[in-house]
Amino acid sequence: MSLTLAEARARAAHVSDVAYEIDLDLSDHEGETFGSRTTVTFTTTEPSTFLELTDARDLAVSVDGRPVEAAYDGRRVGLVDLPVGTPVRVRVEARVPYVSDGDGMHRMTDPVDGETYVSAYLSLDIAQRVFACFDQPDLKATMAVGVSADPRWSVIGNGRVDALEGGRWRFATTPRLCPSLFVVCAGPWHSVTWEHAGLPFGWHARASLAAELDRDAAELQRTTTDCFDHFATLFDEAYPFDSYDQLFGPGHNWGAMETPGCVTYRDELLPRGRVTDDQRSRRATVIAHEMAHMWFGNLVTMRWWEDTWLNESFADYMGYRVAADGAGFPGTLVVHEATRKPAAYVADERRSTHPVAPLATDVPDVDAAFTNFDSISYAKGSSCLRQLVTWLGDEDFLAGVNAHLTRHRFDNATLDDLVGALDDASPRDVRGWAEVWLRRTGFDTIEVRRRTDDVPVLVRDGERPHRFSVSAFDDRGALVGTRVVDLEADPVPLPDWVGLAVVPNSHGESFVRLRLDPHSARVVAERLGSVGDDLVRTVLWAHAFDEVRTGASSTSAFLDLVSRHLPVERHPALVAAVLDRALGPVLTRSTPAAEAGALLDRVARACGEGLEATSDEEVRVALTRGLAATSRDADRLRGWLEDGRTDHGIDLDPGLRWSTVARLAALGDLDESAIEAERQRDQSFAGDLGAARALAARPTAEAKAAAWATMSAPDVSNRVFEACAHGLWDPERVALCTPYVDAYLADSPALCAHRGQGFSLVVGRNAFPALALSDAQRDRLASALASGDVPPVLARFWNDHLDDLT
Incomplete structure (x- = not known):
C-alpha cells in the first residue's frame, strides 16, 4: 500500500530535523543489486515510527550504533523504542535491486558500445527504491551523498563534487530537499561544461550520443544561460543551489525531472540526425519548465500531493513564457494551444477530473496523488495561471509570487499561502478568483x-x-x-x-x-x-478538435478542414499537431474501423498536396512525417530507404527512416530479415526500439503473437514494451489485433501490480489499444474496472479511456 495522507500527517507531526547521509555502491553494475547504506538523523516526539525502503535484501538496521531487529514487510522498516526529544541516528544497510522500468536505480546497457549506465530516477514513492527515507514531501532534509562506482565513470548528483578518488565520489551536502528530489547518475557520460554566474554548469549524455551532444552544445548552453538569466529578472530569490547540470538519460518515464543540481531528461530530447525548429522550441520549453521548478517545487515545496499544481502548473506556465521571452523561441504557445490545452479540455470532462487545486482529503494516498500528474495539473493549471496573469496584471502577479517564495524558502507551502501572497499584492479579489478557477472542476x-x-x-x-x-x-x-x-x-x-x-x-x-x-x-x-x-489559427484548429470530439461536428467535416487547410498550413508545429490529432484520437476513437483506411488516405493526400505547395523546409519535414505514417505507395517508400531521402528531397534522419520502415512493415512489404538488416544498419538503442515497433507492425498473426510475447516477458523494459505496443495496434486490421486486446485487458492488472507506478503509466497511457474497440471489449474493460482488482494508476488511465470510448 502507498503512504496515506493520515500516515504522512502523523509522521510529520512527530518527526523533525531530518538529515541523511547516503552511501551507494554501484561498483557491481552487472549484478542484480546495488549497495545502499543510509544514516538518518532526526528527532521524534514518539518512540516509534517507520522508514521506507522497497525490496531490500540483506537488511541490517542499527539505532545509535546498536543493531536492532527491525520489523520489515518489503517496504517499511519499523522502528520502536526510539529516544524521544533528542536526535537519534538510524543506520540502514541493504542490497537493493536495479530496475529496467525507470522507477528507481534504472540500469541500461547501450547496444552501440556495450557501456552501462545507472541512474536514480525518482518521483512519488520512488526514493525508497534507492535509499531508506521518510518518503514524503514535507519532511525535507539535507543530504550528504557518497557513491562508489567504476573508476572509468562519471557520477553526477544534487551538488558539487567535494572529493574524488579511485571511483569514490563525495558530494557537497545539499540544502533541505524532499526525498523525491534526490538524484545520482553514473556512467561513462560525454560532457560539455562551463561556468556562468559563478556556478558550474554542464550537459551530459551517453557516450554513443557524443556527436549529438556536441552538435547541439552551443544551443543547449545558450538556452540554459538565457533562461537562467531571465529567471533572475523575474524572481527576487537567487538560484538556490550550488551547481546546474542537465543530463539526457536512457529509460526515463517522464519527459524530464527537476532534481536540483542535475536535471534529468529523456534522451529522446537529443535526437540523432535532423533537429527541427519545432523540436528545438519544444526542448527549450522543457528546459525552462524544469528550471522553473528550482523555485516552484525545490526551493518551496508542497506540503502534500494535493498541491502538485503548485509545482507543475507554474513550471508549465513559466516554461512557455521564459522559453519565448528569455531564450528567444517565439511561438511556444502554439504547441500549448494545439496539443496540451486540448488534452486538458478532454481530461476536464472525464469522471476522473479534479480541481486544479483539490483539497488534501481528496488525495488520500500517494497512488491517488500519482494519478493527478495529468493534463489538469499541467495544461489546465498552466492555462488558469495565464488567465490569472491576464486578469491580475503581470506586476501584481510577480509581486505576490516573490513574496511567497521568500516567505517559504526551503520550506513547504500550500495553495492558501500562495493565494494570500497574491491577494496582498493586488486590489483584486484573488481568493474569490481562486475559488472558482482552482477549486472547481469544469x-x-x-x-x-x-x-x-x-x-x-x-x-x-x-x-x-x-x-x-x-x-x-x-x-x-x-x-x-x-x-x-x-x-x-x-x-x-x-x-x-x-x-x-x-x-x-x-x-x-x-x-x-x-x-x-x-x-x-x-x-x-x-x-x-x-x-x-x-x-489565432492554432486556437481555431483546437476548436475544430473539440468540435469533432464532442460530436458538435462530424469526422467528415474535420477531414474536410484537414484536406482544405493542412496543405497550406505554414507553422510546422501546427502541422504536426493536426496530424497527431487526425492519426490519434480522430482515427482511433471517432472513426469506425471500416472507415480507417479512407481517413489515412485523405491525410496522405493532404500531406502530398502540402509537399507540392510549400518550399518551407520545416513544414516539408512535418508533412513528410505524416506521409511516412499514411502512404500506401510501397514502391515510393522503398525508394526513400534506398536513396536515403524522399522524392521531395528530404533526407531520412534515423527517426524518419524508422517511421518509413514501420509503415512498410505494416503494409506487409518488409519481412523480418529486412527489418533486421535495418537494425544492423543502425546498431543503436533507438534502432532496437525502431525494429521492435516494425516487427510488431507486420500484418500477420505470427508477428502479433511475437510482439505480445515480448511485451509479456517479466523483465521487459519500459521502452521496449512501449515500442512493441506502437507497432502491435493496427486500426485498419482490428480482427488481427483482437486476441491481444483481450490479452491486454486480462494481463495488464497483474503486470502493473508487479512493476509499479511508472510502468503502469506506460501500460495505461501509452500502450492502450489504439484502434476501434468492440462493444464486448468495452464491456470487458468496464467489468475489469468494476471488479476493483485493477491497480490505482492503471485504473485511472483505463477509466479515462472508457470515458473517451463511450
Missing part, C-alpha cells in the same frame, strides 16, 4: 450570438470572470481588428463589428470552450488557412 463556454441587426454578442455560460482577446475577420479571412474584453455575467455586444466573423479567446488567454455562430463558423471553415496570425 470550464465555461463562450458563445457568439447575433442580434437581429447582425451585431455579434459574446455570452458566457458559466461562473468565472474572463479577460481575453477577441478578433474579427472579413469573409476572406483577413483580420479586421483585435481587442481585449472582460466577460462575466453580462453579455458583451460588439456593435462596430457588425456582419464580421468573430473569434473570442483568439489568443488563448482563457480556458474556455468556444461556440461560434453560423456565420463565423462558415468563415472559419472556408478561410482557416488564410488567417495570418499563427496563434
Whole structure:
C-alpha cells in the first residue's frame, strides 16, 4: 500500500530535523543489486515510527550504533523504542535491486558500445527504491551523498563534487530537499561544461550520443544561460543551489525531472540526425519548465500531493513564457494551444477530473496523488495561471509570487499561502478568483450570438470572470481588428463589428470552450488557412478538435478542414499537431474501423498536396512525417530507404527512416530479415526500439503473437514494451489485433501490480489499444474496472479511456 495522507500527517507531526547521509555502491553494475547504506538523523516526539525502503535484501538496521531487529514487510522498516526529544541516528544497510522500468536505480546497457549506465530516477514513492527515507514531501532534509562506482565513470548528483578518488565520489551536502528530489547518475557520460554566474554548469549524455551532444552544445548552453538569466529578472530569490547540470538519460518515464543540481531528461530530447525548429522550441520549453521548478517545487515545496499544481502548473506556465521571452523561441504557445490545452479540455470532462487545486482529503494516498500528474495539473493549471496573469496584471502577479517564495524558502507551502501572497499584492479579489478557477472542476463556454441587426454578442455560460482577446475577420479571412474584453455575467455586444466573423479567446488567454455562430463558423471553415496570425489559427484548429470530439461536428467535416487547410498550413508545429490529432484520437476513437483506411488516405493526400505547395523546409519535414505514417505507395517508400531521402528531397534522419520502415512493415512489404538488416544498419538503442515497433507492425498473426510475447516477458523494459505496443495496434486490421486486446485487458492488472507506478503509466497511457474497440471489449474493460482488482494508476488511465470510448 502507498503512504496515506493520515500516515504522512502523523509522521510529520512527530518527526523533525531530518538529515541523511547516503552511501551507494554501484561498483557491481552487472549484478542484480546495488549497495545502499543510509544514516538518518532526526528527532521524534514518539518512540516509534517507520522508514521506507522497497525490496531490500540483506537488511541490517542499527539505532545509535546498536543493531536492532527491525520489523520489515518489503517496504517499511519499523522502528520502536526510539529516544524521544533528542536526535537519534538510524543506520540502514541493504542490497537493493536495479530496475529496467525507470522507477528507481534504472540500469541500461547501450547496444552501440556495450557501456552501462545507472541512474536514480525518482518521483512519488520512488526514493525508497534507492535509499531508506521518510518518503514524503514535507519532511525535507539535507543530504550528504557518497557513491562508489567504476573508476572509468562519471557520477553526477544534487551538488558539487567535494572529493574524488579511485571511483569514490563525495558530494557537497545539499540544502533541505524532499526525498523525491534526490538524484545520482553514473556512467561513462560525454560532457560539455562551463561556468556562468559563478556556478558550474554542464550537459551530459551517453557516450554513443557524443556527436549529438556536441552538435547541439552551443544551443543547449545558450538556452540554459538565457533562461537562467531571465529567471533572475523575474524572481527576487537567487538560484538556490550550488551547481546546474542537465543530463539526457536512457529509460526515463517522464519527459524530464527537476532534481536540483542535475536535471534529468529523456534522451529522446537529443535526437540523432535532423533537429527541427519545432523540436528545438519544444526542448527549450522543457528546459525552462524544469528550471522553473528550482523555485516552484525545490526551493518551496508542497506540503502534500494535493498541491502538485503548485509545482507543475507554474513550471508549465513559466516554461512557455521564459522559453519565448528569455531564450528567444517565439511561438511556444502554439504547441500549448494545439496539443496540451486540448488534452486538458478532454481530461476536464472525464469522471476522473479534479480541481486544479483539490483539497488534501481528496488525495488520500500517494497512488491517488500519482494519478493527478495529468493534463489538469499541467495544461489546465498552466492555462488558469495565464488567465490569472491576464486578469491580475503581470506586476501584481510577480509581486505576490516573490513574496511567497521568500516567505517559504526551503520550506513547504500550500495553495492558501500562495493565494494570500497574491491577494496582498493586488486590489483584486484573488481568493474569490481562486475559488472558482482552482477549486472547481469544469470550464465555461463562450458563445457568439447575433442580434437581429447582425451585431455579434459574446455570452458566457458559466461562473468565472474572463479577460481575453477577441478578433474579427472579413469573409476572406483577413483580420479586421483585435481587442481585449472582460466577460462575466453580462453579455458583451460588439456593435462596430457588425456582419464580421468573430473569434473570442483568439489568443488563448482563457480556458474556455468556444461556440461560434453560423456565420463565423462558415468563415472559419472556408478561410482557416488564410488567417495570418499563427496563434489565432492554432486556437481555431483546437476548436475544430473539440468540435469533432464532442460530436458538435462530424469526422467528415474535420477531414474536410484537414484536406482544405493542412496543405497550406505554414507553422510546422501546427502541422504536426493536426496530424497527431487526425492519426490519434480522430482515427482511433471517432472513426469506425471500416472507415480507417479512407481517413489515412485523405491525410496522405493532404500531406502530398502540402509537399507540392510549400518550399518551407520545416513544414516539408512535418508533412513528410505524416506521409511516412499514411502512404500506401510501397514502391515510393522503398525508394526513400534506398536513396536515403524522399522524392521531395528530404533526407531520412534515423527517426524518419524508422517511421518509413514501420509503415512498410505494416503494409506487409518488409519481412523480418529486412527489418533486421535495418537494425544492423543502425546498431543503436533507438534502432532496437525502431525494429521492435516494425516487427510488431507486420500484418500477420505470427508477428502479433511475437510482439505480445515480448511485451509479456517479466523483465521487459519500459521502452521496449512501449515500442512493441506502437507497432502491435493496427486500426485498419482490428480482427488481427483482437486476441491481444483481450490479452491486454486480462494481463495488464497483474503486470502493473508487479512493476509499479511508472510502468503502469506506460501500460495505461501509452500502450492502450489504439484502434476501434468492440462493444464486448468495452464491456470487458468496464467489468475489469468494476471488479476493483485493477491497480490505482492503471485504473485511472483505463477509466479515462472508457470515458473517451463511450
